[in-house]
Each structure stands twice: as C-alpha cells, then as structure tokens.
Amino acid sequence: MASVLRDPPPCHASRCVRRGRFPNPARRSGGYRVGKLQTSPYPPDPTLCNVTEFDRRVSWSAPNGEEKTLATRGREEGPVSQPRSGPTVALRCFGADLRRRREAAGMTLQSVAEKIKKDRVTPARWENAETVPNPRMVGVLLDLYETPADERAEVLRALAEAKKPGWWHPWREVAEVGVIDLESAATSIRSYAPGVLPDLLQTTEYAEALMSLRNPYEDPAVRRLRLELLEARKEHTIGDGNGRDRAGLWVLLEEATLRRRVGGAGVMARQLDYLESRIADVRSSVAIQVIPPRVPHPLAISLCGHLEILRFKEFGMGERLIQIGLHPSMTLITDDSDAVENYRMAVDVTSGFAPPRFTPLPLTSKDFG
Template sequence: MAANGSPTVRRLRLGAELRRLRRASGMTSHQVASLLLVSQSKISLLETGRRAINPRDVRDLCELYGVTDQSFVASLMRMAKESGRQGWWVAYGDVPYGVFVGMETEAVSIHSYEPLVMPGLLQTPAYAEAVIGETNPHITAEQAAVRLEVRLRRQHRAHHPARPFRLWVVLDESALHRTVGTADVMREQLEFLDRISAQPHITVQILPHAAGAHPGLSGQFSILTFSDNDAGVVYLERFTSDLYLEKPADRQPYHFMYDHLQAQALAPEQSRQFIRDTVRIHA
C-alpha cells in the first residue's frame, strides 16, 4: 500500500482501509468502541480520516480484526506515523478548506465545475484578492492577506511545469462576465485564463448560457483522484461547511454529471476563442 501523499490523504486512505478491515471482520463500530473502551465517534472519525491515528491504535485494531499478515500491519502502522506530519498550510493557522488543500496538494487530477467565479488554482493575484475581500466582508485585513498567500501557494503545482497534474475545468459563462474587482482586474484575469489554458496539463471548457439548463445548476463540485486511489473524492464547497463524498454510490452521479457538462460545453479551442471575445468586451 502506498504511503505517499499529504497527511490528509494518508489519513483518508488509512481510515478507508481500517473501515474495510472492520467490515470484513463482521464487527460494527459500536462493538469496536465497546471492546476498546473508546467512544463510537472516535472510531467513526478515524475511519473517515477526520482524526489522526497513532501506530499503536492501528496495531490494536488490526489485532481485533484478526489481521495476521504482520508486514501488512507494519505498512499500516508506518502510514499512521507519517499521517501525523503536518502539511505546509498548517503553518498559516486556521485556514478555511484545510482538508481540501491537503487533498488538492497530492491529487494527480482534478476535474472541477465552477458556476460563478474563476477556480482558485487559475486566479490572478489581483482577482484572488478581490474575491477574498468581497466575499468575506467580516474578515480582517490580516486574515485576508493570509488567505491570499495560501491561495497563491496552492497554485504552485498547477503552474510549475516540473510538477504538473491534470486540471480540467468546466466554467460557466457567468464567471466570465461577473466583474470581480475592477474592469482592469477582470481583463487581466481573462487574458491569463486564455494563456494558461493553452498548457497541455490544463483544459478549460466554457459552458455558454445558450446551453440552457444543465446538471451543474445545483452548484460547484470537484472530483479529485490520487495515485493510490482510483476512485477519488468528490468535494462540494459550501458557505459554512464542506462535504466530501467517498462512497462509490455517492460519487458516481457526479462523474455522470461531469460527463454531461463536458459534452454541453464548448470544445477547448472554441472556449479559448470565447474567452478572447469576452476580453474585448472588457477592453
């Protein structure tokens, strides 16, 4: 089992493996909690990757589940040890979307639908600053500066040719016309979107208003895949809390939705021309 990845991804993978082992043993989470003299919520948090786990707990759980392959147990214990390491974003304090940043850092591909604004990985500094400031009027200038720095650092993998990953964005036409910041900021953002979408590992498709009703009307979502997890995670961004879908039955509808969005959107080259035409509107 691969142990590569951010602490967040390691915890998710480890939690999923522990959940699989528990189910294979025929035990419920309540039974496990009772035998180990811990709360059922702790078992649930461990299995969903929301709580760090130490190697000793992994050893105890494997023993309880009847796992006899000691090399396999050792690999899980190593993953538990490595999952305790902190990601780079932790140094910035209580950063919103910290769990997502951890996943994004180690994703091998991201397929995202954005209905209202440019995706964070493709925002210019000026556009990002305007988005953060105008959508979060309650935060201080210092908090806004930290969020901006984190957002720009997140872009390193997307923009660095030595470590690219596959980024595919279906962007609703509304995001091109919504003026964020000033007209100059918007024009710079659109010109940047045109340039960066020409890179081989980045694809941008515009979903025009003429496409009418479509599966993305329910809101933004992203599909992330990892090198050691073919299924991946579906991420739904919400104002007060985020949702991460890991079960195949929960994820599959979003894969179907994305297929339909790609089919309804303009082809990549047509999309770039659409962006250029919109630049002239903002000129």
C-alpha cells in the same frame, strides 16, 4: 474590570459563557471581550464562537491596555490553532486499511472492542478517520489481525504519515482544511463554475478583488494570509504551468463567468491573459471549456452551482463531490456514490455542448480595454 452583561443577546458566544465553556471572568482581574459583549480571562476560542471575521467579532484588551484581535494575535504569536474541518486523506487511507485488516481477520467491531477493553465506538472512530490511535494500540490491533511482520512496519509508517500536519499548517488560521487536503491529494479535479472563476484558476488580483466583495471589512492581514494560501494551494494542486503539473484540472465555465467583471478592467485583462496561457500550453494538465450563452445545454447543470468532483489514486478513496458555497461553512463534501455519479453525468453531458479544450477563449483582454 469589565463584567458580563446580565442579559446578553442570544449569540453563540454568549451561550458559551452561560454554559461555562469560557472561564468565569470574575475569578481574575482583566478580561477578554467577545463581540464586545462578553468577558473572559482568556483569549476567545474561535472554534467555540464560530468566528470567521476575526478582526470585527473577537477582540480583547492586552495587559498594556492595547486593543487586540485574533488577526493581530496571529501575526504576533503565530497562527491561531483550529481543529481539522475533516480528516486528511492520509488518515482516511489509514482508517480504511485498519478496516480491511479487521474484516480479513473475520472480526467485528464489537469483538475488537472487547479484546482491547474499549467501547465499540473507539475502533469505529479509528476506522472512520475521526480519531488517531497511538502506535502502541495500533500494535495491539495488528497482533489481533495476525499481520505479517514485514507489513507491520509499513502500517506504522502510514500512521506516522497520517499524524503529520499538512503543508497548509502555516495558514491553518484561514484554511478550509477539508477542501484543501482533498484537492492536494487528488489526481483529477473536474469543476463547474457558473458564477466566478474557481480558486485554482484565479490570479492574485482577481482573488483579492473577489475577497473584497465577499467581506469588505476583513482585516488586511487576514486577507494577505488568504492570498498567500491561495498561491501555495495552486502550486501544490495543479503546479506552476511549466510542465510540472500535479493534478489534472478540467474546468467547465459559462461564458458569462468570463464577462462578469471582478475588480477593474486591468484585473480582468490580466486574468484572461493567464487563462489563455494555460489553454495555449499543451504541456499543462489544465483543460478549460467555455459554454457559449446561446447553446441550449441541459438545465440540470444550471441547478448545480459551483462544484468539484475529485478522483484519487489511493486504494479505498472513492470520488468526492464538493459543493462550494459563498461561506466556508456552507461548503459540502460527500462521497455518496449516487450523488457523485449524478453530478458527473451532468458535467459530462454539458461538456458536449462546449468547444473542446485548446479552443481560444471567446473574449480576450482587449475586450476589457
């Protein structure tokens, strides 16, 4: 049996072992190797190890001696379960509804906690969509708030909806749940893309070439999952472009983004053809504006980086600002009204320097040979 190294490097996985978050490997025969440095009798939990490159960082030996990774485990045993990266829109709306009912009843969080014999933080977590109460406890809260009988059934239906897994559940192993859930529930998405095309406008070939640049060592099986998720994400968010669009997508692009080659000439040519088809379709809710390179548009937008501003129809769901980083862990989501307003103003002003929607792209597929 492999043994734990006495002086492991200061990585997150090794700290987990030293702090007892992984079971003691000496208690069982066989073990799992985390980063090829640590052992544990159980498959490693990627949420504890902060693992993103499943195939390279986490591997273990199966009982038959075969070397396995989280990616192969996902293909053989189903996707690896991970916690939410943020509450769903349905859960946020449910929590906001509980807060409105409590305030309408004239009760504080402390008084509610005393009535239900819980700590004050418990009802606060329910209202902030950090945890989900069970139906029995929701019934107790509705009694405290003197909720009419005809409304109780609707609240319980909203609770059941908030507990349902999202459509992305089959791909939860590779999904950025917070971003995907917000996009799927949005009625309007405004995007500024200064570097590469936004995910929702990428063809499969373009997306695959971009993934290869970002992580050339990624397991092909994991990459296929990401590509499948991208196609499903586009379908659920902006529709198929045949008059069945869902959210309105308004994208502001720098011309340099279109000229920046991702993949081969054929990949870029087909990507431009796809964008042109979206622009030419008057039924589509996708709007694309391209900022010419010589236009002296405000510097402020250039400091933003890739961003999205999302608007929702649900009552109590304010606009969200998403700043997209190179790695999912660097993506930031905020509902701060001042931040959202500043970024929206920067996008509004800059869009005035670009030709209107339906304007043909400044280059075509022929420019890539």
